[in-house]
Structure formats: C-alpha cells, structure tokens
Amino acid sequence: MKEKGRSVIAQNRKARHEYTLLETFEAGVALVGTEVKSLRMGRASLVDAYATIDDGEIWLRALYIAEYSQGTWTNHEPRRTRKLLLHRAEIDKLVGKIREGGLTLVPLSLYFNDGKVKLEIALAKGKKSYDKRADLAKRDSDREIQKAYGRAAKGRVRELRG
Incomplete structure (x- = not known):
C-alpha cells in the first residue's frame, strides 16, 4: 500500500x-x-x-x-x-x-x-540581533492583543493600560 x-x-x-x-x-x-x-x-x-x-x-x-x-x-x-x-x-x-x-x-x-x-x-x-528583538516584541504584543480581544468577546472587558 x-x-x-x-x-x-x-x-x-x-x-x-x-x-x-x-x-x-x-x-x-x-x-x-x-x-x-x-x-x-x-x-x-x-x-x-x-x-x-x-x-x-x-x-x-x-x-x-x-x-x-x-x-x-x-x-x-x-x-x-x-x-x-x-x-x-x-x-x-x-x-x-x-x-x-x-x-x-x-x-x-x-x-x-x-x-x-x-x-x-x-x-x-x-x-541582526535588533531584528530578533523586534520580532519577539511584536509577537508578544500581538499575543496580548489577541488575549484582550478574547476577553472582550467573552464579556470580560478589562481596560487596557498603555
């Protein structure tokens, strides 16, 4: 087979x-x-x-x-x-x-x-090392944004502090 x-x-x-x-x-x-x-x-x-x-x-x-x-x-x-x-x-x-x-x-x-x-x-x-750091920072911020959207969709909105 x-x-x-x-x-x-x-x-x-x-x-x-x-x-x-x-x-x-x-x-x-x-x-x-x-x-x-x-x-x-x-x-x-x-x-x-x-x-x-x-x-x-x-x-x-x-x-x-x-x-x-x-x-x-x-x-x-x-x-x-x-x-x-x-x-x-x-x-x-x-x-x-x-x-x-x-x-x-x-x-x-x-x-x-x-x-x-x-x-x-x-x-x-x-x-370069600064590119790697920038990519990690972007990935972390994207993850935080997704978490916030998830909380908002479930009705547990917590104000984001920048």
Whole structure:
C-alpha cells in the first residue's frame, strides 16, 4: 500500500528566528537504503545542517541521520554530504540570488511526501540581533492583543493600560 500525505521527520525551529526567509523550495534528497529506513524511524536532526552550491549542484551538509540499527557493513555515514534534487531552472535561480550576496540556503524541514523524502529549503538573509528583538516584541504584543480581544468577546472587558 502506497503512503499518502505528508509526515514531518525533523524541523529546524531556530531557522525562522535566525533568518528572514525570502523564498522556499521543495527538494528531493539523494539517499541510500539504510538512510531511508533510519528516517522512517524518525532519527534525524537538522540542527547544524546547511546547503552549499558546488559546480552548479546543491549539496546538503551536516544533516544528521542516525545509523540504522539493523544495518550491516553497508550502513551509511551519519553526517555525509547529500545531493539535493531540484530542477535546473530552480538551481540557476538560486545560484544567481546567492551570488548577489548576503543570502544563504537554510533547510527548514525534512519530511515524507507520498512516501518520498523531501527537504524544504529557504533562500534566507541573516537577521541582526535588533531584528530578533523586534520580532519577539511584536509577537508578544500581538499575543496580548489577541488575549484582550478574547476577553472582550467573552464579556470580560478589562481596560487596557498603555
């Protein structure tokens, strides 16, 4: 029976905090058999992973996929470099934007999509510390506003003091 839908294996939660995401892409990942079996058990981490462009191809580096426990001498290396599979037009677009400067490729999530392993990568620009603080302050103020609306909708209006 063929798998349907999308099931997330690993996410890079810090990426949205550390970077401003400009555009996202879905890429296939070239894997060996024991890597896929290990991923089905949910044993992967995107914490230190990043993508580079070498000779017109995109490579994923430092993605951790734990060795498969039932694997033999054919087991894979946990942090090997893996090729990302994208259309040529997408690769050319990414190469052009990264050469402009200040942009990087950040992996956001690794997941199964209809039985195939996919990686969501984003073209991103690093945030400065004051940008991060501003985002946190905005998120907190938005949360307070939502709480106030919720109280007003329930009839428990309490005057907001600014």
